[in-house]
Amino acid sequence: MGRRIDYYDDPNAPKANSLVPSVNVVVANDKGEILMIRRTDNDNWALPGGAIDLGESVSQAAVRETKEETGIDCEVTGLVGIYSDPKHVIHYTSNNEVRQEFSIVLTARHTSGLPHPTSEASEVRWVGRQAMRALRMEISMRKRIEHHYEDNDSPVVF
Structure with missing residues (x-):
């Protein structure tokens, strides 16, 4: 599997060559914890999601x-x-694709199932707000989670 490298406001980042609509999901359980994955392509914690x-x-x-x-x-x-x-680009080393960020972040509620690792997630777990701070993640992902917790009256357009 190729690696994923995120760049944010980095003058040395490669130039974007694609734009792919994607989705991330803030899934909450009955305790208010959020479902998080540890990505296998960069070892960072993230919300589940991917291309539409x-x-x-x-x-x-x-x-x-x-x-x-x-x-x-x-x-x-x-x-x-x-x-x-456009300051956030994602480099996929397997095919040299460099995507400009384009993610729609939704909220969801857990309906069934137990978290388990997959080919895309080496770890999957429910994480409380306090514990979230200790997880290693990209700045853009942390912003999305912070915006969720802010509970704004209208969606963020960033």
């Missing part, structure tokens, strides 16, 4: 990606925001 496939809606992609990466079934409940900051 042709023929599926944003919500369908969110449910599919969450199930594929974590084993958890969920139901979409809302929108945190839309993130398309």
Whole structure:
């Protein structure tokens, strides 16, 4: 598997050569903990998510990606925001693709299933707000989670 390298506001970052709509999902359980994955491509913690496939809606992609990466079934409940900051690029070394960030971040509630590791997630666990601070993650992912906790009246457009 190739590596994923995130760059944020880095003058030495490679130039973006693609833009792929994707989704991230803030799945909460009954205790208010958030479902987090430890990515196998960069070893950072992140919300579950991935590219939106042709023929599926944003919500369908969110449910599919969450199930594929974590084993958890969920139901979409809302929108945190839309993130398309051109200062954030993601380099996939396997094919030399460099994507400009374009992620729609949704909220969801856990409906069934137990978290378990997958080919995309070496660890999957429920994480409380306090414990979240100790996890290693990219700055863009941390911003998305912070925006979720801010509980804004309207979605973030960043």
